[in-house]
Amino acid sequence: MYIQRPLIAAMLAAGLLAACGGDDAPPTADQQASDLLAKMTLDEKIQLVHGAGYGLPEALGGAGVVKGIPRLGIPDLTNADSAGGVNVVGSNATPYPAPIALAASWDPALAHSYGSGIATELRTLGFAEGLGGGVNLAREPRNGRTFEYMGEDPVLAGNMIAQRTLGTQSQKVIATIKHYAGNEQETNRWAGSNSVIDERTLRELYLLPFEIGVKDGAPGNVMCAYNLVNGLQACESPYLLTDVLKTEWGFKGIVQSDWFFAVTDTVRAANAGLDEEEAGAADDSVGANLGGFQLPVTYFNQKLKAAVQAGTVPMARLNDMVQRKLRTLYASGVMASPPKAGGSIDQAAGNVAAQKVAEQSIVLLKNATPTGGTASVLPLSATAAQTIVVIGGHADAGVISGGGSGAVPARDGNAVTCLVPGAGLFSTCATWYKSSPLAAIKALAPNATVTYLDGSDAAAAATAAAAADVAIVFATQWQTEGADLPNLSLPNNAADPANQAYDQNGLITAVAAVAKRSVVVLETGTAVTMPWLGNVNAVLEAWYPGVQGGPAIANVLFGSVNPSGKLPLTFPQTEADLPQKTISATDLTVTYSEGLNMGYRWYDSQNITPLFPFGHGLSYTSFSYSGMATTANADGTATVSFTLKNTGARAGAEVAQVYAALPSSAGEPPKRLVAWQKVQLAAGESKTVSINVSTARMAVWNSTTHQWNTPSGSYTFFVGGSSRDTQSKVLVRS
Numbered sequence: 001m002y003i004q005r006p007l008i009a010a011m012l013a014a015g016l017l018a019a020c021g022g023d024d025a026p027p028t029a030d031q032q033a034s035d036l037l038a039k040m041t042l043d044e045k046i047q048l049v050h051g052a053g054y055g056l057p058e059a060l061g062g063a064g065v066v067k068g069i070p071r072l073g074i075p076d077l078t079n080a081d082s083a084g085g086v087n088v089v090g091s092n093a094t095p096y097p098a099p100i101a102l103a104a105s106w107d108p109a110l111a112h113s114y115g116s117g118i119a120t121e122l123r124t125l126g127f128a129e130g131l132g133g134g135v136n137l138a139r140e141p142r143n144g145r146t147f148e149y150m151g152e153d154p155v156l157a158g159n160m161i162a163q164r165t166l167g168t169q170s171q172k173v174i175a176t177i178k179h180y181a182g183n184e185q186e187t188n189r190w191a192g193s194n195s196v197i198d199e200r201t202l203r204e205l206y207l208l209p210f211e212i213g214v215k216d217g218a219p220g221n222v223m224c225a226y227n228l229v230n231g232l233q234a235c236e237s238p239y240l241l242t243d244v245l246k247t248e249w250g251f252k253g254i255v256q257s258d259w260f261f262a263v264t265d266t267v268r269a270a271n272a273g274l275d276e277e278e279a280g281a282a283d284d285s286v287g288a289n290l291g292g293f294q295l296p297v298t299y300f301n302q303k304l305k306a307a308v309q310a311g312t313v314p315m316a317r318l319n320d321m322v323q324r325k326l327r328t329l330y331a332s333g334v335m336a337s338p339p340k341a342g343g344s345i346d347q348a349a350g351n352v353a354a355q356k357v358a359e360q361s362i363v364l365l366k367n368a369t370p371t372g373g374t375a376s377v378l379p380l381s382a383t384a385a386q387t388i389v390v391i392g393g394h395a396d397a398g399v400i401s402g403g404g405s406g407a408v409p410a411r412d413g414n415a416v417t418c419l420v421p422g423a424g425l426f427s428t429c430a431t432w433y434k435s436s437p438l439a440a441i442k443a444l445a446p447n448a449t450v451t452y453l454d455g456s457d458a459a460a461a462a463t464a465a466a467a468a469d470v471a472i473v474f475a476t477q478w479q480t481e482g483a484d485l486p487n488l489s490l491p492n493n494a495a496d497p498a499n500q501a502y503d504q505n506g507l508i509t510a511v512a513a514v515a516k517r518s519v520v521v522l523e524t525g526t527a528v529t530m531p532w533l534g535n536v537n538a539v540l541e542a543w544y545p546g547v548q549g550g551p552a553i554a555n556v557l558f559g560s561v562n563p564s565g566k567l568p569l570t571f572p573q574t575e576a577d578l579p580q581k582t583i584s585a586t587d588l589t590v591t592y593s594e595g596l597n598m599g600y601r602w603y604d605s606q607n608i609t610p611l612f613p614f615g616h617g618l619s620y621t622s623f624s625y626s627g628m629a630t631t632a633n634a635d636g637t638a639t640v641s642f643t644l645k646n647t648g649a650r651a652g653a654e655v656a657q658v659y660a661a662l663p664s665s666a667g668e669p670p671k672r673l674v675a676w677q678k679v680q681l682a683a684g685e686s687k688t689v690s691i692n693v694s695t696a697r698m699a700v701w702n703s704t705t706h707q708w709n710t711p712s713g714s715y716t717f718f719v720g721g722s723s724r725d726t727q728s729k730v731l732v733r734s
Contacts, residue, residue: 051280094350115167126341147525151568152599158212165217241273379559392455393474404481440554621648663713
């Protein structure tokens, strides 16, 4: 673009352009951090590398605070849990759908707006840092925190978290990616659980989403995990923190410990590359008391100062910790514009954003034609004079959400009374948002007669279902941090006495046996088994759908929204199909013995048919793929092109997924996800789609040279609507 000289001069004078070179160039974040670091005392440096303790007023009800230094203009750095919204009681923050739901949208732009929306509320409430951003993979779908993460594939998880990170930091809030690394289950996480992972598997699967997130998203913060990895605490591992994260990937931000139990030794943690201990304490010698639970001592206050003075932790290492903190404050915009507490949440805007995520993430798993019918049971007619019975899952009251630090408090009180009352971070009571699917169904079907039964009497529910035109059964499964699920079955009152009053599988079985048309709506944080699947007509997976879950579910049921979600993890037929048959309560060694064959790779390599494959998701329209072609590009990338056509009668979106089978000499699983594109098509519309596959997505890790290599030979590329619904084309790379 040509700009006249007088205009350039005027813009420079107004500060709208930076002068090039010389003393007029604005200092970089690194330079600003170095200048400020030179002015700091030892005690001030120590103050910036640990939290000030748990539950302090300065923490604003969030997870913690690193105290600022007023004389140097360094603000308090407050942080809050924010997996699916700001976890601060009484804040009126928006409960978004859970991150697993976001992953099911397969929509990077939506991930960006998800990060931006939550960050806007964090900043409004006075928080400079959000602690969402979990990308541990769903190796173990019974993991209690599966709902907080992004599924089983590292490329899907990595790309989605990179976009969420960019969205978060666009609002001058520091983003976090966690829990680095190997934290794929909750059992024994505080008791020394040791994830034993071979180098190739670690790099190709479990570190890859972090690598993509760090390189493409540039987060200000990476949180290391509680568990050990190959015998070392994750937060005390030089390989993870320094060799890989900082040196190889070029990470310039802060490595922060998980809260309370992640650090065991001052010198080991500091020299390994840990930059910040949380939640920290004013006195290292006394652990805080958390609701009667005595927390362990801390390590980065007086103990770190003594270690620096003794030379066991070099001053250069402490300076690097502080440099990273200051650089992040400058680069994020927090230093120039610290957030101010006391703002009011725009609840209306939050509701709109949350509902959009929920609608785009719902997965239509099954949609069959009932006996004697002429069309699939969904979508339901919004105008027909019909009888609808809604059964179970507290659908008259609201929708369920996950627990622990990944929870988001209900704005206006819990919609459901817990059957076994409890309190605290690890309460067994679910949070239910007052977003009733029943009310939303009634609003969309004004000509229908809609009734509700709570599901506690299966015989009564079956009788009502037999008399109705359609029966919709809601089923729920609660997950929380700190505890893994015993199995993937929908819980009954014995398995989850706090949140379930009856046998959900028994209820669905009874209803399906007699209903003319039957629909099951699942509100879960992970995969579930479905012994009744063959007898129901339709199944929707709504995940934990957030504060607007009721209207979102109803809009999909009645076709106001055409479902486009795809599964971010495989649904097995039974737990016996999982590589890890059970989660041991006593064995602290968790060996990832399946190696690279995790998730859909496991099912493909073992020739196991899943209940629903990774990437699966139906629509109310249909799509065809044709004319597939592959091209090897001069830069080593590949291009996969094809024609995608909407062959149905309504507009819809298809997630076109590209997988690659590497040359047999590579010793890889049958195929891996390498790219995808979500394509919107009007009814009858066709588009030629071209998707570039980078060399990084075709690379394998060489454990001898400790490098990525791209094998030469024949690659087979697959494109389709799921990992098992594809067509293929062979491409030879020399």
